[in-house]
Amino acid sequence: MYQNYSLMELLGYKNHIINLYYFGKCGGKIIKIAIPRALLYYEYYPLWKSFFEALGAEVILSSKTTKDIMNDSIKYCVNDACLPVKLFHGHAKSLIGKADYLFIPRLKSIAKGEHICPKISGLPEMVKFSVPGLPPIIDTEVNLRKSKRSLKKSFFDAASYITQDKKNIQKAATLALSAHREYISALKSGKLPSELLENTHLTKPTASDLNIAVLGHSYNLYDSYSNINILNKLAAYKAAVYTPEGFEDALIDKYSRIKGKKMFWSLGKRQLGALFGYIERKMDGIIYIMAFGCGIDSFIADLCERYAKRNGIPFYLMILDEHSGEAGINTRIEAFTDMIRWKKRNENYNPAFR
Amino acid sequence: MTAYYVGIDVGSVSTNLVLLDEQEKVFSKLYLRTQGQPIRVLTEGLKLLKNVAGKDYTILGAGVTGSGRQLAATMTKADIMKNEITAHAIAALHCCPNVNTVFEIGGQDSKIIFICNGVVSDFAMNTVCAAGTGSFLDRQAARLNIPIEEFGGYALKSQMPVQIAGRCAVFAESDMIHKQQTGHSTEDIVNGLCMALVRNYLNNLAKGKTIKEPVVFQGGVAANVGIIAAFERELQVKITVPEHYDVMGAIGAALLAKEEVKNRATTFRGFDNLNSEFVAKSFECNNCANKCEVVELMQNNCAVARWGDRCGRWSSMDNEVKEKKVEKQKTATLA
Numbered sequence: 077m078y079q080n081y082s083l084m085e086l087l088g089y090k091n092h093i094i095n096l097y098y099f100g101k102c103g104g105k106i107i108k109i110a111i112p113r114a115l116l117y118y119e120y121y122p123l124w125k126s127f128f129e130a131l132g133a134e135v136i137l138s139s140k141t142t143k144d145i146m147n148d149s150i151k152y153c154v155n156d157a158c159l160p161v162k163l164f165h166g167h168a169k170s171l172i173g174k175a176d177y178l179f180i181p182r183l184k185s186i187a188k189g190e191h192i193c194p195k196i197s198g199l200p201e202m203v204k205f206s207v208p209g210l211p212p213i214i215d216t217e218v219n220l221r222k223s224k225r226s227l228k229k230s231f232f233d234a235a236s237y238i239t240q241d242k243k244n245i246q247k248a249a250t251l252a253l254s255a256h257r258e259y260i261s262a263l264k265s266g267k268l269p270s271e272l273l274e275n276t277h278l279t280k281p282t283a284s285d286l287n288i289a290v291l292g293h294s295y296n297l298y299d300s301y302s303n304i305n306i307l308n309k310l311a312a313y314k315a316a317v318y319t320p321e322g323f324e325d326a327l328i329d330k331y332s333r334i335k336g337k338k339m340f341w342s343l344g345k346r347q348l349g350a351l352f353g354y355i356e357r358k359m360d361g362i363i364y365i366m367a368f369g370c371g372i373d374s375f376i377a378d379l380c381e382r383y384a385k386r387n388g389i390p391f392y393l394m395i396l397d398e399h400s401g402e403a404g405i406n407t408r409i410e411a412f413t414d415m416i417r418w419k420k421r422n423e424n425y426n427p428a429f430r
Numbered sequence: 431m432t433a434y435y436v437g438i439d440v441g442s443v444s445t446n447l448v449l450l451d452e453q454e455k456v457f458s459k460l461y462l463r464t465q466g467q468p469i470r471v472l473t474e475g476l477k478l479l480k481n482v483a484g485k486d487y488t489i490l491g492a493g494v495t496g497s498g499r500q501l502a503a504t505m506t507k508a509d510i511m512k513n514e515i516t517a518h519a520i521a522a523l524h525c526c527p528n529v530n531t532v533f534e535i536g537g538q539d540s541k542i543i544f545i546c547n548g549v550v551s552d553f554a555m556n557t558v559c560a561a562g563t564g565s566f567l568d569r570q571a572a573r574l575n576i577p578i579e580e581f582g583g584y585a586l587k588s589q590m591p592v593q594i595a596g597r598c599a600v601f602a603e604s605d606m607i608h609k610q611q612t613g614h615s616t617e618d619i620v621n622g623l624c625m626a627l628v629r630n631y632l633n634n635l636a637k638g639k640t641i642k643e644p645v646v647f648q649g650g651v652a653a654n655v656g657i658i659a660a661f662e663r664e665l666q667v668k669i670t671v672p673e674h675y676d677v678m679g680a681i682g683a684a685l686l687a688k689e690e691v692k693n694r695a696t697t698f699r700g701f702d703n704l705n706s707e708f709v710a711k712s713f714e715c716n717n718c719a720n721k722c723e724v725v726e727l728m729q730n731n732c733a734v735a736r737w738g739d740r741c742g743r744w745s746s747m748d749n750e751v752k753e754k755k756v757e758k759q760k761t762a763t764l765a
Contacts, residue, residue: 407514418516
């Protein structure tokens with residue numbers, strides 16, 4: 077009976093029951109917390125959602141990216157930010173008047189010894205001073221660079237806007253972490269964030285002769301508006317699509333070391349790890365989706381290109397910006413899949429194309 | 431009776447048509463300026479081709495390519511619709527079977543295609559902007575008041591090229607004006623622009639890749655002797671420009687069509703059927719917040735194709751139904 081529900085809906089339901097049972101938060105004013113559907117939403121939404129809901133708050137999520145959100149993004153954000161950061165502004169703008177607080181955690185580091193994009197660390201200020209009329213911002217700092225112990229403080233910090241009850245906060249944190257683990261293990265079992273969070277399924281080609289790995293930060297891969305639906309487009313060209321989210325952390329860790337050196341950008345590390353993993357699994361081609369102007373990807377995408385080429389795997393770098401025309405992306409995808417098929421046919425039969 | 435294959439390349443700047451005979455020789459070619467009106471230019475082009483073909487001919491197949499390929503495919507009911515990269519690679523292989531690198535510079539796109547043993551092994555296209563393409567030269571030629579056809583000749587007369595920023599057409603323009611103001615000759619500035627374009631092209635597309643000879647240079651910009659010279663100076667390799675460099679995309683499309691119709695009859699509408707009037711309209715779909723810009727191609731006031739929507743609501747409308755509607759309307763007007 078649960079098959080028709082997405083993981084998120086089930087989680088929400090579970091949390092709702094827990095709320096009623098444990099905390100009796102059914103009376104009084106329910107605090108509304110807004111979360112923009114952008115950037116690390118694709119990584120942490122189940123965690124944030126179950127945390128706030130367990131505290132008795134209601135979580136308001138912005139809608140999927142639309143033309144209006146895109147227009148607002150460009151209007152409100154500083155001009156030289158990358159597209160995903162701009163989109164975050166648009167999503168934040170769309171939440172004005174819908175909630176008591178806007179949740180923009182200041183993520184400085186999400187794993188030991190690793191860093192995250194500086195724009196994500198500075199996001200609370202960036203949004204606060206760019207978009208007028210926002211509700212008060214919950215800008216909890218999360219910094220796990222030295223150790224995971226500071227996470228507890230972050231949870232208490234975020235919860236302080238809703239309740240001061242230490243016991244409740246502790247319970248909510250435990251629930252949130254287990255929801256996060258559940259989400260991660262669903263990802264590792266081959267589900268995509270878009271399936272788990274939005275219940276939108278990738279159309280799987282019936283018969284595919286191409287295995288294509290699509291690398292890129294999750295917010296570039298799964299926002300189907302800003303990337304012009306690239307995953308489904310690939311499926312339409314009868315390619316089976318593989319993304320980095322399915323890889324075990326241990327494998328990512330192992331693969332992402334180049335000559336023993338650790339890659340210290342968390343999101344870059346995953347791409348690099350997935351790249352080597354997919355090279356080992358002998359993909360037919362690799363596409364890297366990067367936002368124009370991304371500092372991390374200027375290294376990582378280039379490294380990926382070099383290693384893919386060295387291993388004889390066709391590689392294509394797709395750069396996203398505010399373009400909405402499909403023609404350019406269609407041409408590139410068609411040419412890329414054509415090229416691989418032509419190559420494969422040649423390897424198998426050997427006489428030239430005609 | 432002679433048999434032909436039709437190749438059509440609807441690009442942003444030019445619309446090219448070719449008739450290939452059965453020996454894959456170019457019987458006739460047309461290079462027309464699109465001028466933002468692909469439908470009108472394509473209709474005219476097909477009429478011209480019909481005149482060239484004479485009275486006794488048959489069309490065995492038709493292929494379309496270029497950024498306007500969807501429009502052209504719907505209008506002509508071509509047998510095959512292919513992207514520009516594949517079409518250009520096929521055409522380059524046809525004229526120079528041992529080619530290893532293809533440079534193609536068109537109006538809005540520039541491409542580099544690497545070929546290994548007769549198969550495309552890698553390609554790159556300009557990313558987010560049109561710097562390093564033909565439109566950049568067009569624009570600067572207009573500023574300098576030189577017809578684009580003579581642009582390359584000026585570059586060859588230059589004694590010393592001036593350094594001009596080539597990253598962006600806007601930067602280049604301001605740089606160029608400064609150089610003009612300080613008294614550099616037009617020839618030197620033109621040469622500087624050619625070198626800027628070549629530098630930009632190589633930095634953007636060929637970055638970190640080895641360019642192996644033979645190199646074939648095609649696309650409209652290959653007409654520019656200044657650019658060819660700049661490429662040869664920069665790379666120290668010999669650049670081959672094929673005889674029909676300006677219509678290579680169309681040749682590739684025709685060759686692909688030949689392959690496609692090997693075992694079947696063509697679906698090509700024929701030259702005459704274009705007498706019916708084609709009009710493209712666009713509207714904003716208001717069914718959801720995405721507000722897609724949908725293009726609708728009308729034949730005799732009846733929609734025959736729609737595209738541009740994200741959800742498929744418009745583009746997946748049954749083509750058969752649309753065709754029938756058109757037929758119905760035709761008989762109605764005849765009666």
